[in-house]
Amino acid sequence: MSVTELRIAIIGAGQISQSCCKAADKHDSATVVAAFDPSPGRLKELCDEFKIPTACSSAEDMLALDNVDAVYVAVPNKFHAPYAKQALEAGKHVILDKPFALSYDEAKAVADAAEANGKLFMLGMNQRYRTDSQKIRNLVSTGRLGEIYHAKAFWFRRSGIPKLGTWFGNKDLAGGGALLDIGVHLLDLCLHLSGNWNPVSVTGATYTKFGNRGLGEGSWGKSDKEDILFNVDDFASALIKFDNGATVTLDVSWACHAEEPNRNDVHLYGTEGGASTYPAKLFHYGAEGEDYQVVEDPEADIALEHADRFHNFFNAILGTEQPLTSVEEALTVQRILDAIYASCASGKEVRLD
Ligand SMILES: NC(=O)c1ccc[n+]([C@@H]2O[C@H](COP(=O)([O-])OP(=O)(O)OC[C@H]3O[C@@H](n4cnc5c(N)ncnc54)[C@H](O)[C@@H]3O)[C@@H](O)[C@H]2O)c1
Numbered sequence: 001m002s003v004t005e006l007r008i009a010i011i012g013a014g015q016i017s018q019s020c021c022k023a024a025d026k027h028d029s030a031t032v033v034a035a036f037d038p039s040p041g042r043l044k045e046l047c048d049e050f051k052i053p054t055a056c057s058s059a060e061d062m063l064a065l066d067n068v069d070a071v072y073v074a075v076p077n078k079f080h081a082p083y084a085k086q087a088l089e090a091g092k093h094v095i096l097d098k099p100f101a102l103s104y105d106e107a108k109a110v111a112d113a114a115e116a117n118g119k120l121f122m123l124g125m126n127q128r129y130r131t132d133s134q135k136i137r138n139l140v141s142t143g144r145l146g147e148i149y150h151a152k153a154f155w156f157r158r159s160g161i162p163k164l165g166t167w168f169g170n171k172d173l174a175g176g177g178a179l180l181d182i183g184v185h186l187l188d189l190c191l192h193l194s195g196n197w198n199p200v201s202v203t204g205a206t207y208t209k210f211g212n213r214g215l216g217e218g219s220w221g222k223s224d225k226e227d228i229l230f231n232v233d234d235f236a237s238a239l240i241k242f243d244n245g246a247t248v249t250l251d252v253s254w255a256c257h258a259e260e261p262n263r264n265d266v267h268l269y270g271t272e273g274g275a276s277t278y279p280a281k282l283f284h285y286g287a288e289g290e291d292y293q294v295v296e297d298p299e300a301d302i303a304l305e306h307a308d309r310f311h312n313f314f315n316a317i318l319g320t321e322q323p324l325t326s327v328e329e330a331l332t333v334q335r336i337l338d339a340i341y342a343s344c345a346s347g348k349e350v351r352l353d
Helices: 017-026 040-050 059-063 077-089 104-117 131-141 178-194 309-318 327-346
Strands: 006-011 030-036 054-056 070-073 093-096 121-123 148-157 199-207 235-242 247-253 262-270 274-276 281-284 293-296
Touching: 006 017, 006 059, 006 309, 017 030, 017 040, 017 309, 030 040, 030 059, 040 054, 054 059, 059 077, 070 077, 070 309, 077 093, 077 104, 093 309, 104 121, 104 327, 121 309, 131 178, 131 262, 131 274, 148 178, 178 235, 178 247, 178 262, 178 327, 199 327, 235 327
Parallel strands: 006 030, 006 070, 030 054, 070 093, 093 121, 148 247
Antiparallel strands: 148 262, 199 235, 235 247, 262 274, 274 281, 281 293
16 A cells, blocks of 8 residues: 555544544554535544534545545444545545444445445454453463353443433434444344354344433433434344354343443353453462463454554554454354344344345
8 A cells, every 4th residue: 555644534523533533643654634524513623623624515525535535434323334435435435433334235335335446444443452452352262261152241330321402312323222322232243252253143132221211321322302203222222143053142222220330241152261441350260279361461463453443454554454343243243133133023033144
């Protein structure tokens, strides 16, 4: 790759877009050169704060700029796949925020566009980059846990629905609620850590119990409050089975009655050891005569010291690092998410094999 100065453009000037600007500021070779958002106020705020020189009046104008190498897409979920595809077809590398898309078919069209145009496409699954996650991944890949036969992934927020009255709570704009917003993170992390990528069946249930009553609101999101219907899940639960006989349970809530305000983790159960991720801990038998071992902050190599999805994206384009995510894995996560909603709708197990 001949590019040494990487010129980034951003679609969406909401709350999360700052994370890309901050990462570019810290990176030696990346600069944010352009941004677009239909809200003139939010667009100006982002451009002023991060000294972005070009505020575009449309995504088309932005994607037509010759001085843009790569695009970060951070918009309501409905627009993820269309913008990602459009940017790839305009010859830009793309990092898209989660969830991938509103359906597998949409996601596959993006993957095909990346391949057809020879551009890098990455989903920004930031949980994979955390130091604790990288340690557990290393312990699993070096065999310290043996065969992983079960994993438990969860994220329980007591009162963490993004601002009520915004796109986050509306099915047309978001596609789904807690499951697509935070469940996707823990599902992806769980599969990444356990190394299980061949799901065969999914049973799921989703619930809407708080947002529809105006309860459980958190503070996330910069979009303006409007009179938008809340009609997505604020709680979801699923059982996923894999071709090697392993199972995963996933539980996620934007709002629920719980002791702690916010708790997420992936627990792994293996034949030779177990692990929890946040914080990293390893569990295994001691040597003969020793007690059972609970190892806090276990010794393990980490792949990427910078622990940042944007730096990984920039470096992957520059050819100095491998992406920590893959398109195939992102498609598998999307298939499972689709199946959880399908299982909830039908009341039946959904086969994926
Ligand atoms: N990786 C993470 O941990 C993480 C965290 C938060 C959000 N996200 C994802 O990032 C995306 C944006 O979330 P956010 O928290 O910044 O939301 P937000 O509501 O704060 O901002 C969304 C922005 O998108 C803009 N927008 C709306 N329609 C648009 C369109 N058609 N074209 C361009 N821009 C449009 C809005 O004007 C707004 O400025 C979401 O998909 C969300 O799931 C990821």
